[in-house]
Amino acid sequence: MVWLANMTQRESNDWNIERFLDSFIIELDKAQDTLAVKGINRKLTYTVKDVSLDLHVFPTFKDGKVLFTNAKSGDTGFSKMSIQLGSITDAQIAQHTSEPISGDDIAIDELEGVDEETKLEMRRIGVKSARDISRMENRNIKVDKVLGDSSPDKKKMKDKYDKLANMIQKARRKQSVPRVLAVSLGQEQGGPVLKLDGDNLIVSRHQGYPAALINGIPVEILASDAQTIQLSVDGQALGQGPNTLKIALDPYAVISMELDA
Numbered sequence: 001m002v003w004l005a006n007m008t009q010r011e012s013n014d015w016n017i018e019r020f021l022d023s024f025i026i027e028l029d030k031a032q033d034t035l036a037v038k039g040i041n042r043k044l045t046y047t048v049k050d051v052s053l054d055l056h057v058f059p060t061f062k063d064g065k066v067l068f069t070n071a072k073s074g075d076t077g078f079s080k081m082s083i084q085l086g087s088i089t090d091a092q093i094a095q096h097t098s099e100p101i102s103g104d105d106i107a108i109d110e111l112e113g114v115d116e117e118t119k120l121e122m123r124r125i126g127v128k129s130a131r132d133i134s135r136m137e138n139r140n141i142k143v144d145k146v147l148g149d150s151s152p153d154k155k156k157m158k159d160k161y162d163k164l165a166n167m168i169q170k171a172r173r174k175q176s177v178p179r180v181l182a183v184s185l186g187q188e189q190g191g192p193v194l195k196l197d198g199d200n201l202i203v204s205r206h207q208g209y210p211a212a213l214i215n216g217i218p219v220e221i222l223a224s225d226a227q228t229i230q231l232s233v234d235g236q237a238l239g240q241g242p243n244t245l246k247i248a249l250d251p252y253a254v255i256s257m258e259l260d261a
Contacts, residue, residue: 032047101129169250191233202229213245
């Protein structure tokens with residue numbers, strides 16, 4: 001019963017190493033700020049070069065996190081954890097850390113409907129935003145393969161990754177609503193070309209997209225990017241009267257308009 005009481009007391013006083021180090025580093029940052037002001041008035045003073053800590057703790061694993069409880073006098077069976085803090089400059093931070101998530105990016109932790117297991121798997125491989133996924137895929141690194149190789153249920157993780165990818169694309173499209181600002185018909189060497197100018201027309205590439213129909217007839221897309229889409233048209237597709245143009249930019253955005261020849 002005494003052992004059970006001690007265990008209950010320890011669990012109620014446990015702490016997370018991330019928050020512990022964050023609070024410790026914040027205090028050191030405050031000391032540095034004070035030192036910057038002090039340096040205006042004193043030419044010589046003293047500062048902490050390195051900090052080393054030896055902690056006697058009881059580690060526990062709860063809700064997917066490693067927690068620690070400090071050992072008290074007379075406790076036995078504890079573990080020893082050594083922490084050494086050193087300094088790092090802004091140049092070293094820029095060289096060795098990734099860029100913060102920007103306003104036009106999408107943080108995976110902020111996506112609703114993504115389960116904690118998937119978020120944890122993505123964090124484990126260093127993926128925290130939509131831009132991280134795009135960067136890996138641009139280098140031909142398939143995130144679903146990385147997750148699948150490390151998961152005991154590969155199909156389950158593949159399905160979860162597909163769901164995550166779809167949610168990211170939906171969120172990205174909501175942030176980048178397509179707009180058509182101008183439509184023009186010109187003549188190229190290959191024949192008539194219909195050109196659409198606008199914003200956010202193509203924000204991500206999907207197999208089979210973009211795809212276009214004029215009066216229900218498929219037309220070839222010659223070029224496409226965020227500002228321009230060029231379509232190859234001929235007499236069969238483009239009639240003399242009003243024409244209906246539909247362009248599926250991606251699975252989540254379709255443009256529909258009427259054109260006068």
